[in-house]
Amino acid sequence: MKAEISSLIGAALEALRADGLLPGDVALPVQVERSRDPAHGDFACNVALRLAKAAGCSPRELAQRIVQRLPASEWVERVEIAGPGFINIHLASAAAQSVLHDIHAQGEGYGRSNLGAGRRVQVEFVSANPTGPLHVGHGRGAAYGAVVANLLEAVGFDVWREYYVNDAGRQMDILAVSVWLRYLELCGEPVVFPSNGYRGSYIVDIAAALRRQHDDAFRRDFARVIEGVPADAPEGDKEAHIDGLIANAKRLLGHGGYRAVFGAGLNSILEDIREDLAEFGVVYDQWFSERSLMEDGTVERTIEQLKQSGKIYERGGALWFRSTDYGDEKDRVVVRENGQTTYFASDIAYHLNKFERGFERVIDVWGADHHGYVPRVKASLSALGRDAGALEVLLVQFAVLYRGGEKVQMSTRGGEFVTLRELREEVGRDAARFFYVMRKCEQHLDFDLDLAKSQSNDNPVYYIQYAHARICSVFRELNEQDLVYEPEQAARALGRLDNAHEQALLRALARYPEVVEAAALNFEPHQLPHYLRELANLFHTYYNAHKFIVEDAELCQARLHLIHAVRQVLRNGLELVGVSAPEAM
RNA sequence: GCGCCCGUAGCUCAGCUGGAUAGAGCGUCGCCCUCCGGAGGCGAAGGUCAGAGGUUCGAAUCCUCUCGGGCGCGCCA
Numbered sequence: 001m002k003a004e005i006s007s008l009i010g011a012a013l014e015a016l017r018a019d020g021l022l023p024g025d026v027a028l029p030v031q032v033e034r035s036r037d038p039a040h041g042d043f044a045c046n047v048a049l050r051l052a053k054a055a056g057c058s059p060r061e062l063a064q065r066i067v068q069r070l071p072a073s074e075w076v077e078r079v080e081i082a083g084p085g086f087i088n089i090h091l092a093s094a095a096a097q098s099v100l101h102d103i104h105a106q107g108e109g110y111g112r113s114n115l116g117a118g119r120r121v122q123v124e125f126v127s128a129n130p131t132g133p134l135h136v137g138h139g140r141g142a143a144y145g146a147v148v149a150n151l152l153e154a155v156g157f158d159v160w161r162e163y164y165v166n167d168a169g170r171q172m173d174i175l176a177v178s179v180w181l182r183y184l185e186l187c188g189e190p191v192v193f194p195s196n197g198y199r200g201s202y203i204v205d206i207a208a209a210l211r212r213q214h215d216d217a218f219r220r221d222f223a224r225v226i227e228g229v230p231a232d233a234p235e236g237d238k239e240a241h242i243d244g245l246i247a248n249a250k251r252l253l254g255h256g257g258y259r260a261v262f263g264a265g266l267n268s269i270l271e272d273i274r275e276d277l278a279e280f281g282v283v284y285d286q287w288f289s290e291r292s293l294m295e296d297g298t299v300e301r302t303i304e305q306l307k308q309s310g311k312i313y314e315r316g317g318a319l320w321f322r323s324t325d326y327g328d329e330k331d332r333v334v335v336r337e338n339g340q341t342t343y344f345a346s347d348i349a350y351h352l353n354k355f356e357r358g359f360e361r362v363i364d365v366w367g368a369d370h371h372g373y374v375p376r377v378k379a380s381l382s383a384l385g386r387d388a389g390a391l392e393v394l395l396v397q398f399a400v401l402y403r404g405g406e407k408v409q410m411s412t413r414g415g416e417f418v419t420l421r422e423l424r425e426e427v428g429r430d431a432a433r434f435f436y437v438m439r440k441c442e443q444h445l446d447f448d449l450d451l452a453k454s455q456s457n458d459n460p461v462y463y464i465q466y467a468h469a470r471i472c473s474v475f476r477e478l479n480e481q482d483l484v485y486e487p488e489q490a491a492r493a494l495g496r497l498d499n500a501h502e503q504a505l506l507r508a509l510a511r512y513p514e515v516v517e518a519a520a521l522n523f524e525p526h527q528l529p530h531y532l533r534e535l536a537n538l539f540h541t542y543y544n545a546h547k548f549i550v551e552d553a554e555l556c557q558a559r560l561h562l563i564h565a566v567r568q569v570l571r572n573g574l575e576l577v578g579v580s581a582p583e584a585m
Numbered sequence: 586g587c588g589c590c591c592g593u594a595g596c597u598c599a600g601c602u603g604g605a606u607a608g609a610g611c612g613u614c615g616c617c618c619u620c621c622g623g624a625g626g627c628g629a630a631g632g633u634c635a636g637a638g639g640u641u642c643g644a645a646u647c648c649u650c651u652c653g654g655g656c657g658c659g660c661c662a
Contacts, residue, residue: 033601036608046604049642059642083605084642129662171662239661290662318660329588329658336660343662371589372657397590397655439598442590444655446597451611456624458611466624477621518601530599533610537626544617544626585624 001075001098001510005043005089006032008071013047015069016055026054034511041080041088042096042507048085059085096503097494099510103565104487111516111572116157122354123149125365126277127164130269131175132200134276135410137367139420140399140445143436143578144525145365146282148394150576151520151528160359161284164350167266168291169343173246174198175269176262180218180249181225182207183261189222194245196238202269210264218261220252276421280429281578293349299341302349302384303334311383321348326379326388347373348380355386363523368395368442394523399436399445408449427452433578434461437525460533464570465582467536471567472583474548478560481549490561493554497562501542505562508535512569516576525577532573539566 009030016022028047035044048063055062063081070079075095080088103110125145128138146161153159166172178197182204185191193199210218229244230236250258270287277283293299303319306312311322312334319335321344334345354362366373374395378388401408401418410417424432431452438460439445455462478485497506512531519527548559571581 033604035605036601037605040605044605049604052642086605131662166662169662316660320660333660338660340660342660346662367656368590369656374589395590443598444591448597451597454624459624460610462624463610466622470622470625474621481621514601522602526599527601530609537609540625541627543621544623547621549621585622 001091001095002032002034002043002514004073004075005045006030008073008076009045009047009066009087011071012066012069013051016065021065022051022055026051034507034514035088038503038507040082040086041090043089043091045087045089046085048081048087052085063087093495093498096506096510097497099506100494100561100565101491103509103568104491104561107568108572108575110568111513112154112156113513113517114156115517115521116152116155118156118158119360120160120358121152121157121361121363122160122162122357122359123152123363123365124162124164124354125149126282127166128273129166129171130266130273131171131198132269133202134273134420135417136399136401136420136423136447139280139423139432140436141365141367141396142277142280142282142420143433144394144396144441147433147437147525147528147577148363148365148520148523150578151516151523151525154516154576155520157361160286162286162288163284165270165287165289166343167270167289168294168346170243170246172262172266174242175203175265176258177242177245177249178203179206179210179265180253180261181245183210183218184220184222184225186211187216187219189219189225191222192226192232194238194242195233196242202272203265206265206268209268210261213264214260218253218257224252225249280420280424281433288350290346290350293346293353294341298353299345299349302352303341303345305352305384306334306348306380309383309385321376321380321383323376323379326375326382328375328379332376344373344376347377348384351377351381351391352384352386355381355390360390362391364391364393366393366395368397371395392523394441396441397444399447401447401449403449423449430465430579431459431461434529437577438529440524440526460529461579462585463540464532464536464574465580466585467539468567468570468574468581469583469585470543471539471563471570474560474563478549483549483556485560485564486557487561487564489554490557493558494561496555496558499546501538501545502559502562505535505538505542505566508538509565509569512573528573528577532570532577535566535569535573539563 009032010028013022013028013030017024029050030045030047032043032045035041048066049059052059052062060081063085067079067081067087075092077090077092079090082088123145126138126142128134149159149161174196175198181191181193181197186207225245225248227248229248230240232238232241253261306321311325313320313322317337318333320331321334323332324330332344333342334348335341351362374393378391381388381391408418427449435447435452436445451459475485515527515531519525546559548556548563550556574581
């Protein structure tokens with residue numbers, strides 16, 4: 001409908017131009033918006049204000065001329081000029097009702113479109129290091145990324161969901177050593193656990209499983225494990241200490257033994273994360289291993305390619321990428337003095353790989369604390385001859401939990417954090433998904449646990465789900481009374497939907513596809529919860545003011561048709577957010 | 586110190602990429618069922634859009650500065 005109006009106005013402008021009343025070289029910025037105030041009609045257009053100067057007359061005068069040349073349309077009832085020169089368009093009532101036909105015809109497809117035209121988009125999100133369970137911060141990225149992906153799919157993109165697994169590097173070695181030391185403890189070795197190790201109880205569980213499977217096969221004297229290792233903090237350097245332990249572990253266990261311990265830690269945690277996310281309704285097309293990039297030579301090849309770009313130089317024995325040429329604050333190391341490639345080198349290779357796989361757009365969802373990495377990753381793509389603009393990095397701010405009005409304190413050190421699993425168990429999947437995406441991503445999120453749990457009107461999730469359940473209940477009641485909803489009969493009686501509540505609902509239903517489109521293209525899932533809240537409110541108001549199952553059969557059918565459509569849109573919207581639409585609560 | 590994000594009602598937040606009289610929820614106060622689910626509805630009070638300049642027909646929105654809050658500035662991942 002919006003597009004219909006736009007094209008009408010566009011035609012009027014072309015006519016003006018043909019009459020020589022508009023210069024030929026000026027752009028025609030037709031911008032049609034839904035009116036905020038019903039008194040201003042259904043749509044408003046500000047084009048007369050924007051073009052008045054170019055046309056050499058007052059905005060109201062220009063608006064007058066546009067309106068005179070507006071082609072007739074069956075959907076438009078009347079057009080008015082208001083305020084400084086707005087063109088307000090009032091739709092015919094048949095136009096407002098036509099949305100019900102669309103919804104009934106399209107069902108769960110209502111709101112979906114083909115704007116993306118099947119273009120391939122990759123959405124990479126969460127990608128937390130597999131060194132422990134996901135915490136509530138990761139949960140926000142998971143919910144946000146999942147809904148962004150759902151939205152892009154809904155508007156016609158071919159979406160690929162991916163989790164990047166940081167299974168290489170020192171952090172993983174620290175994990176392996178942590179598991180091994182817990183294992184040695186279980187074997188009865190007098191282990192002194194390093195201050196820098198992973199202290200979470202899940203490490204002990206992994207170690208116990210390892211021991212059940214392999215018995216004492218990886219047992220070594222702790223005296224040998226600690227042999228020649230520099231002192232731990234506070235007297236010594238904790239980093240040097242743990243590096244020494246890693247070196248000894250590799251030597252004492254041999255390649256095969258070390259890989260077994262390492263793999264036990266990695267696989268167990270990865271499996272836990274995978275299951276956790278699946279239970280949260282987040283499923284990936286691919287789990288992409290960082291190590292695979294190193295093993296198949298992609299990292300090496302990428303560095304070679306960078307060298308050819310002339311943006312690599314050597315300093316202090318290391319290889320540096322001249323990212324400052326692309327606006328970064330400083331140059332970055334890609335190969336360390338010891339010959340090892342950095343995390344950044346893997347990341348360049350990974351992003352190059354993404355584009356080599358043919359994705360036209362690549363979206364990364366990162367925690368806001370990683371914002372400093374954006375310029376260097378974009379710089380590397382530019383240096384490799386790729387379009388850095390095709391990479392969109394969405395930064396998600398932290399979530400802070402509140403319980404009883406108090407901030408829930410969390411610290412990663414010592415493994416003292418609230419996990420995503422605990423949150424789900426406490427508030428449920430629906431509330432967690434909904435609350436996480438309620439705010440735009442650059443906004444800090446205050447997550448009120450008490451509110452998320454409360455089964456009251458304060459809780460927006462229940463409020464919306466209740467609207468859905470209530471509609472289901474009306475149809476159950478209809479059955480009880482041995483009455484039948486007849487869509488075809490209803491479709492002929494839509495003229496009976498004439499009160500203000502019904503008009504408001506029709507307007508809201510018609511807006512849904514526009515909300516999905518805007519939310520998708522701007523990566524703003526929060527628009528969905530806001531819209532659904534509004535729709536639910538309009539429905540509850542309607543419910544309170546009018547009875548649907550009434551004597552007048554025609555009116556009854558028309559109203560059932562309307563609330564049937566409301567239920568469909570509530571379902572469609574909740575589905576995109578990943579929240580269930582219960583038939584009864 | 587430099588860079589990024591944020592600042593809108595008592596609280597938590599929207600504000601459709603520059604439009605008409607800045608909107609919701611919670612909280613407070615006052616109302617509404619013989620009725621399809623009261624997990625509901627209606628109304629009232631509540632604002633110097635952090636502050637100051639600027640851009641223009643028009644600014645919460647764009648630019649500059651100031652003040653507050655968060656985050657980031659490794660040959661870590």
